[in-house]
Amino acid sequence: MRIAIIGAGVAGCVMARSLSRLAGLEVICLERVAQGDHSEAGTGLNVGPNAVKALKLVDPTLAAAITQASFTWASWRISLTDGTELFNLPLADVADSGGWRIRWSELYRVLREAAGPSVRYGCDVTDIGRDGSDRSKLTVAWTQEGKANRIDGIDLLIAADGRYSRVRRVISGEPKVSYTGVAVSRLLVSDTSNGLIDDYEQWFNGPNRLLAFRVPPHHIYIACAFPIPPEAEIPSRLKIPDALRAAYTPHTSPPSSQARWLIDNVCAHVADTHWARMQEHDVLYRAADCNVLYLGDAAHGMVPALGQGATQAIEDAAAAAALIKRRHQEGKCHVEDWLAEIEGLRKDRMRFVMQFSLEATDTMLEGADPVTGSRRKNEAPFRQRLKSLYNDVGLPLQP
Ligand SMILES: Cc1cc2nc3c(=O)[nH]c(=O)nc-3n(C[C@H](O)[C@H](O)[C@H](O)COP(=O)(O)OP(=O)(O)OC[C@H]3O[C@@H](n4cnc5c(N)ncnc54)[C@H](O)[C@@H]3O)c2cc1C
Incomplete structure (x- = not known):
């Protein structure tokens, strides 16, 4: 059986x-990208306890390698930029394990080393299509080091090519995108905070939110968010130091020492900041009429409010890998059945995660009240949903 992954x-x-x-x-x-080039992955990631749990069950060796390259994400605190605390949750209260805090480039390094020689780097995919002799099978052409290559008769094509998936566009059409009305920026800086910033925290000034945590070896990941009209581009006048300082500085009291350090760093590093608009796109795990499986951002796009993008890419892959392994060992090698089972395992779970992530932007929208919204996160309904998010990974492991 021939499997290609993009x-x-x-x-x-x-x-x-x-x-x-x-x-x-x-x-x-x-x-x-070329082998060893992780430069597209510049910032930090908090990977949720659900991904850690799923990967530990399916591939404990790989999970251990990621743990070694990361710090544990063990708590989640929300305050105002004047230092008033609104929410402080040890993840152990709602999750079977902690999460990971890691540099994105480090996660790619560990994963790519672990994937070994089945990965070919520096490939420019030139054609993706249905195989002429059997329409359920696929064909892919690419160039590598100036040489043209092609494989026909692919029994399963896995689209793992991220948010702007070319495979998804070519095989299943352009995904429908919707914008939430929040601008986000991300930045990685050296840790000069002298211990002020460590585990995962958020700070609000009105609906304008700072988020930060420490990652190995000596860095702080900082993300800013503020409301914009949903269909608008991010105005350049809001991306300059004066506007950012005004957005996060409290009006009636001085900023806390944490907020002051963050604001100074955000303003000092505007040139290195990566900007995006919060957006979602619709869920699709398999193509309608051929054996293509979509995973990760190619399958779904969610707002980053709960840090579930890479987390769900791991959960998707853990579930799909476990299912295929099990069916393969049982001698059940009908690819269409695998795809139907994977979709059955993932689709409702993903809709829950996307909806929950969207609702968690409530404190970041125009006119939002972050005090009431953050305090509401202390109540049982929110905690119950967090427990589902972090624990119900739904893997097909039981016989
Ligand atoms: C700045 C930033 C911060 C984020 N922070 C978090 C966070 O804190 N927590 C979290 O869980 N998620 C976070 N995310 C989201 C997370 O990074 C993504 O959801 C995750 O990487 C998706 O994984 P994936 O495997 O689907 O795709 P990716 O990890 O994006 O991988 C896609 C791969 O496909 C390759 N590729 C693309 N097109 C082609 C092609 N045509 N041919 C060959 N190869 C191709 C790319 O080079 C890449 O290696 C963040 C995203 C951004 C941009």
């Missing part, structure tokens, strides 16, 4: 590593 990012590497270990499968993973 993209050696989060989901693609987990799949390439897992599937290339199964006897009788020919697995090739095509990655656009």
Whole structure:
């Protein structure tokens, strides 16, 4: 059986590593960037306890390698930028394990090393289509080091090529995108905070939110958010130091020492800041009429309010890898059935995660009240949903 994976990012590497270990499968993973080039992955990630749990169950060795390159995400605190605390949650109260805090480039390094020789780097995919002789199968062409390559008769094509998935556009059409009305920026700076910033925290000034945590080796990840009209581009006048300082400085009291350090760093590093608009796109796990499986951002786009993008890419890949492994060991090798089962495992779970993430932007929208909204997160309904998010990973492991 021939399996091709497009993209050696989060989901693609987990799949390439897992599937290339199964006897009788020919697995090739095509990655656009050169080997060792993780430069597209500049900032930090908080990966949720649910991804840690899923990966530990499916691939404990890989989970241990990521743990070694990360700090534990053990708590979540929300305050105002004047220092007033609104919410302080030890993750152990709602999750079976902690999460990971890691540099994105480090996560890619660990995953790509673990995926091994099934990944081919520096590949420019030139064509993706249905195989002429069997329309459920696929064909992919690419160039690598100036040489043209092609594989036909692909039994399963896995699209793990991220948010702007070319496979999804070509095979299933352009996904529908909707904007939430929040601008987000991300930044990684050296840790000069002398211990002020450590585990995952958020600070509000009105609906304008700062978020930060420490990642190995000596860095702080900072994300800013503020409301904008949903369909508008982010105005450049709001991306300058004076506007950012005004957005996060409290009006009636001085900023806390944490907020002051963050505001100074945000303003000092505007040139290195990565800007985006919060957005979602619709869920699709498989193509309608051929054997294409979408995973990670290619399958779904969610707002980053609960840090579930890479987290769900890991959960997707852990579930898909476990299902395929199990069916393969049972001698059940009908790819269409695998895809239906994977969709069955993931679709409702993903709708829950996307909806929950969207609702968690409540404190960041124009006119929002972050005090009431953050305090409401102390109540049982929110905690119950967090427990589902962090624990109900739904893997097909039981016989
Ligand atoms: C700045 C920033 C901060 C984020 N912070 C968080 C966070 O804190 N927590 C969290 O859980 N998520 C976070 N996310 C989201 C997270 O990074 C993504 O959801 C996650 O990387 C998706 O994984 P994936 O495997 O679907 O795709 P990716 O990890 O994006 O991998 C896609 C891979 O496909 C390759 N590729 C793309 N097109 C092609 C092609 N045509 N041919 C070959 N290869 C191709 C790319 O080079 C890449 O290696 C953040 C995202 C951004 C941009």
